[in-house]
Amino acid sequence: MSDFILEGKGLTQCYKTDTGRVLTACRAVDVTLRKGETLGIVGESGCGKSTLLRILTQLERPAEGRLFFNGQEITFLKGESLRRNRCHIQMVFQDPAASFFPRMKVGEAITEPLRNFRKLSRQELLDKQAELLELVGLPAEYADRYPHSMSGGQRQRLAIARALALDPDILICDEATSALDVSVQRQIIELLADIQRQRGLSIIFVCHDLALVQSIAHRVMIMYLGGVVEALPGDQVWNQACHPYSKALLGSVFATDMDFDKPLNTLEGDVPSPLDLPCGCSFHTRCPSCVEICRHEQPALREIASEHQAACHLLL
Numbered sequence: 001m002s003d004f005i006l007e008g009k010g011l012t013q014c015y016k017t018d019t020g021r022v023l024t025a026c027r028a029v030d031v032t033l034r035k036g037e038t039l040g041i042v043g044e045s046g047c048g049k050s051t052l053l054r055i056l057t058q059l060e061r062p063a064e065g066r067l068f069f070n071g072q073e074i075t076f077l078k079g080e081s082l083r084r085n086r087c088h089i090q091m092v093f094q095d096p097a098a099s100f101f102p103r104m105k106v107g108e109a110i111t112e113p114l115r116n117f118r119k120l121s122r123q124e125l126l127d128k129q130a131e132l133l134e135l136v137g138l139p140a141e142y143a144d145r146y147p148h149s150m151s152g153g154q155r156q157r158l159a160i161a162r163a164l165a166l167d168p169d170i171l172i173c174d175e176a177t178s179a180l181d182v183s184v185q186r187q188i189i190e191l192l193a194d195i196q197r198q199r200g201l202s203i204i205f206v207c208h209d210l211a212l213v214q215s216i217a218h219r220v221m222i223m224y225l226g227g228v229v230e231a232l233p234g235d236q237v238w239n240q241a242c243h244p245y246s247k248a249l250l251g252s253v254f255a256t257d258m259d260f261d262k263p264l265n266t267l268e269g270d271v272p273s274p275l276d277l278p279c280g281c282s283f284h285t286r287c288p289s290c291v292e293i294c295r296h297e298q299p300a301l302r303e304i305a306s307e308h309q310a311a312c313h314l315l316l
């Protein structure tokens, strides 16, 4: 039996643009998720987070790489077995308003995935609606409301309820709290943590905000231009994150024992286009610690401490 409920090896995704060029959105990403664990994924816009999630949820098949669920390969599943396997991994998106059909009542909307898979009696459906609403901290009477009459935070609770209707093993949240006020964001995060404790759910939580992610994730993976540059336990991010990009995201200075000449307090410049990936280290065009080797040799992601990997020539 595998230690991991979900495992991706060498996941790569390429897209053809309108002009016929090939864009690499995700580059040889290795990713693992344990039962009951929260994995946070962070990185600037366009670094390939959603692409990776589409592969993990099997909305897209990777151009290269392999995907395993509970140790069983699922990369090439098709038809009914693909549809069945998708029940195990459900997604919550950023915009709760766009996730619901305006003329469908809340109760119907949150049990829609269930109705697509199973035939339920009217009473079973009503019971399930009440159970799901209670799970996300909403009164059962809300089943008769329309989603547009509810607040953004309540709609995001509904989106979580709907994602949990099929009792998945894994919940994937793509910027699921980014559109919410800070206080509502915190409530949703606490709700997810509660549900995780109750159900042993595994969660992948994607967000731009490294500070937020490290506070809720058991492990954090930091991506840049489609690749993983650092991965480490969430509670070590503040003190142990050492890749120049992670440090820049944290807006902190480098540790004094590292051989970096200049401190990097903020990130300057834009992420290069994935159509023209820089040679060598993908971060070298923005990294103030860049040395000659960085311009022509890509650093491998190496274990630099227990449960801690980083890809940087200066972190040997």
Ligand SMILES: Nc1ncnc2c1ncn2[C@@H]1O[C@H](COP(=O)(O)OP(=O)(O)OP(=O)(O)O)[C@@H](O)[C@H]1O
Pocket: 015, 016, 017, 023, 024, 025, 043, 044, 045, 046, 047, 048, 049, 050, 051, 052, 274
């Ligand atoms: N279907 C597609 N066809 C062509 N290019 C795509 C497609 N999907 C994504 N891309 C490109 O792949 C790169 C990665 O996009 P992706 O949406 O995965 O990034 P992201 O990290 O989720 O960004 P954001 O934080 O803005 O959501 C981007 O350059 C994007 O334009």
Ligand code: SF4
Pocket: 243, 244, 245, 281, 282, 283, 284, 285, 287, 288, 289, 290, 291, 294, 299, 311, 312, 313, 314
């Ligand atoms: S390999 Fe070089 S360019 Fe890349 S992050 Fe490390 S120091 Fe910076």
Ligand SMILES: [Mg+2]
Pocket: 049, 050, 051, 174
């Ligand atoms: Mg995205």
